[in-house]
Amino acid sequence: MEAKNIYVPEVADIIKIERMTELETFYDIKLPGGRDLGHEPGQFVEVSVFGIGEAPISVSSSHFKKGSFEMVVRNVGNVTQAMQKLKVGDKLGIRGPFGHGFKTKDFEGKDIVIIAGGIGLVPLRSLINTIIDPAERKKYGRVIILYGSKTKEEFLFRGELETWEKRDDIEYHVTVDRKTSGWNGNVGVITTLIPGLKLDLHNTIAAICGPPVMYKFVILSLRSKGLKDNQLYVSLERKMKCGVGKCGHCQINNIYVCQEGPVFNYTYIEDLKEAI
Amino acid sequence: MSAKAIAREKIPDAVLLLKTKYRVIAPVPKGKTFVFKKIDDPQEIVLDYNTTILPLKKFFLPPREVLVEYNLKKQEYREPEIKSEPTVFFGIHNYELQGILRLDYAFGTGVKDETYLKKRKNNIFIGVTYTPDDFHFAKSVGIPTDLKEGFDIFLTKYNSHYRVEALTDKGKSIVSQWSEFLEECSYDSDPVVHFKNKLKQSVAGIREVFHGAYNHPVWKETSKKCYSCGTCNLVCPTCYCFDVSDEVVLGTNRGSRSRRWDSCQILGFTEVAGGEAFREKRYDRVRHRMSRKFAYIMDDRDRPFCVGCGRCIRQCTANISITDVMNALL
Numbered sequence: 036m037e038a039k040n041i042y043v044p045e046v047a048d049i050i051k052i053e054r055m056t057e058l059e060t061f062y063d064i065k066l067p068g069g070r071d072l073g074h075e076p077g078q079f080v081e082v083s084v085f086g087i088g089e090a091p092i093s094v095s096s097s098h099f100k101k102g103s104f105e106m107v108v109r110n111v112g113n114v115t116q117a118m119q120k121l122k123v124g125d126k127l128g129i130r131g132p133f134g135h136g137f138k139t140k141d142f143e144g145k146d147i148v149i150i151a152g153g154i155g156l157v158p159l160r161s162l163i164n165t166i167i168d169p170a171e172r173k174k175y176g177r178v179i180i181l182y183g184s185k186t187k188e189e190f191l192f193r194g195e196l197e198t199w200e201k202r203d204d205i206e207y208h209v210t211v212d213r214k215t216s217g218w219n220g221n222v223g224v225i226t227t228l229i230p231g232l233k234l235d236l237h238n239t240i241a242a243i244c245g246p247p248v249m250y251k252f253v254i255l256s257l258r259s260k261g262l263k264d265n266q267l268y269v270s271l272e273r274k275m276k277c278g279v280g281k282c283g284h285c286q287i288n289n290i291y292v293c294q295e296g297p298v299f300n301y302t303y304i305e306d307l308k309e310a311i
Numbered sequence: 312m313s314a315k316a317i318a319r320e321k322i323p324d325a326v327l328l329l330k331t332k333y334r335v336i337a338p339v340p341k342g343k344t345f346v347f348k349k350i351d352d353p354q355e356i357v358l359d360y361n362t363t364i365l366p367l368k369k370f371f372l373p374p375r376e377v378l379v380e381y382n383l384k385k386q387e388y389r390e391p392e393i394k395s396e397p398t399v400f401f402g403i404h405n406y407e408l409q410g411i412l413r414l415d416y417a418f419g420t421g422v423k424d425e426t427y428l429k430k431r432k433n434n435i436f437i438g439v440t441y442t443p444d445d446f447h448f449a450k451s452v453g454i455p456t457d458l459k460e461g462f463d464i465f466l467t468k469y470n471s472h473y474r475v476e477a478l479t480d481k482g483k484s485i486v487s488q489w490s491e492f493l494e495e496c497s498y499d500s501d502p503v504v505h506f507k508n509k510l511k512q513s514v515a516g517i518r519e520v521f522h523g524a525y526n527h528p529v530w531k532e533t534s535k536k537c538y539s540c541g542t543c544n545l546v547c548p549t550c551y552c553f554d555v556s557d558e559v560v561l562g563t564n565r566g567s568r569s570r571r572w573d574s575c576q577i578l579g580f581t582e583v584a585g586g587e588a589f590r591e592k593r594y595d596r597v598r599h600r601m602s603r604k605f606a607y608i609m610d611d612r613d614r615p616f617c618v619g620c621g622r623c624i625r626q627c628t629a630n631i632s633i634t635d636v637m638n639a640l641l
Contacts, residue, residue, distance in 0.1 A: 039425075040379075040390040040425050041423070042390075042426065043379050043388050044379070044388050045388075046386060083388070083568075085381060085386060086559045087557055088557040088568070089568065090584070109584075111585060112584040126386045128388055246585070246587075247589075272583055272585075273581070273589065274582065276553075276555050277555065279422040282552055282554070282570070283551075283575060283580075284554075284573075284580060286599075286607075288599075289606070289607035289608070294422075308525055309590065309595070
């Protein structure tokens with residue numbers, strides 16, 4: 036049998052598009068025959084736009100969603116800009132899923148703190164929707180979501196944020212860097228939400244994703260709270276050009292993020308000088 | 312001891328015979344230096360050469376190659392045809408083939424890269440000994456001049472003739488067809504070879520040298536000279552990082568996605584869409600390349616990805632020497 040070429044994308048259909056903010060757009064993607072992507076929360080795919088190029092994009096839905104998968108794309112590069120012009124029924128190329136995500140089996144019975152800064156919420160939503168799924172929720176302890184955004188205008192998944200706020204089995208805290216009209220909630224960076232948390236230090240894990248500058252401060256704050264390094268999981272952004280551990284762009288010291296990450300237990304990368 | 316040998320003047324005839332069945336790639340002069348090239352006239356082959364401008368990787372990982380073809384109208388992606396013409400690589404130094412063996416490891420381990428691996432089929436390698444110049448340091452990285460790993464035939468130079476050793480069945484089959492060009496020769500021992508350029512320490516354990524060397528002053532000192540031009544990456548037999556970009560043929564629906572050689576020395580190499588670059592300082596990038604050669608990546612036999620060809624020293628636009636940098640750490 037001919038070996039499969041790792042660089043050839045599969046052609047998928049866009050079945051839903053929703054503008055979320057000025058920069059971010061939501062896409063629902065159906066693979067041929069409605070086949071499941073088969074990802075774990077936190078993994079990514081390489082998305083191709085015909086004639087433009089390819090970019091690594093986080094999967095934002097949980098694997099419990101059948102028939103299609105979701106992503107949210109910020110318009111910052113060639114591919115993501117070209118995606119803005121696409122319509123329902125248009126086609127994209129998909130390769131993946133790639134790398135390692137969150138191993139939710141390891142989180143069972145534990146309290147889970149999710150710390151999302153900005154579009155860091157996009158990959159973390161796949162974890163959130165996995166653990167708060169009605170059939171799954173009882174497997175885990177407390178679910179605490181901390182979400183930080185520049186302003187309320189940049190909130191993603193607004194309908195879901197409201198649901199999380201209302202649900203008794205989710206502790207949801209949100210802050211904005213800058214108050215805009217109509218905002219009466221917390222103002223301040225995401226680390227300001229951490230000191231007030233009451234955590235069972237022996238039975239808690241934290242999952243962190245946000246802009247590169249955020250990790251150091253969040254980790255410091257969680258450590259001073261008393262969490263150990265092995266209780267922290269980070270999802271790191273890098274330039275994952277090929278997705279298959281060859282092109283070299285995503286390398287952090289000796290680690291290929293596209294192969295061993297993008298989700299890491301913090302102990303795995305804390306000695307890598309280029310990681311955080 | 313007695314062995315088969317070929318006189319230098321008979322080599323063009325031997326190559327001519329190879330050309331009836333194979334594409335032959337061999338070193339030829341280009342100005343004051345040398346290049347690997349498809350041979351039309353076997354007289355142009357040189358066997359006494361220091362090294363070529365570019366390594367053999369250009370035949371297996373070309374400077375630009377198509378990974379995927381597509382049609383904008385039909386909206387489909389497909390694999391391009393990947394040719395692997397039966398080829399003899401003639402007159403190859405052993406560090407050169409070691410470079411290919413490292414690439415085999417990189418592209419064949421983990422996720423398999425068929426775009427590369429398909430081109431590694433139908434290859435025959437005929438090696439030749441060389442006299443190290445001021446830059447070669449292959450022996451320091453575990454590649455003495457008599458290492459014949461991977462070769463089908465190996466030629467060891469004695470004055471005006473070459474001892475011919477067939478090392479594989481493919482090699483034996485070729486040597487048997489060469490019988491009219493061969494003569495018996497007797498020899499006592501292999502010629503003695505000296506390397507002027509060397510590492511202070513042999514390669515065993517070299518990876519450990521990088522532990523604790525992250526903030527060594529040599530990185531900043533070296534980076535003060537470096538222009539981040541990326542020449543070292545382009546000429547390196549084991550640098551295989553690549554960039555990927557799409558192109559559409561104007562006025563048509565035909566598009567393709569290609570990979571091109573890239574350089575970890577360039578700031579944009581790690582830059583993500585949001586603008587963050589993760590090896591922002593030039594010394595971060597100098598350190599990254601050296602670490603990749605000697606510590607970050609090793610093959611399955613724990614051998615480093617530097618093969619001691621000396622090209623990055625010979626061709627550095629800023630006179631930076633990888634052996635000087637390493638010796639500062641050792």
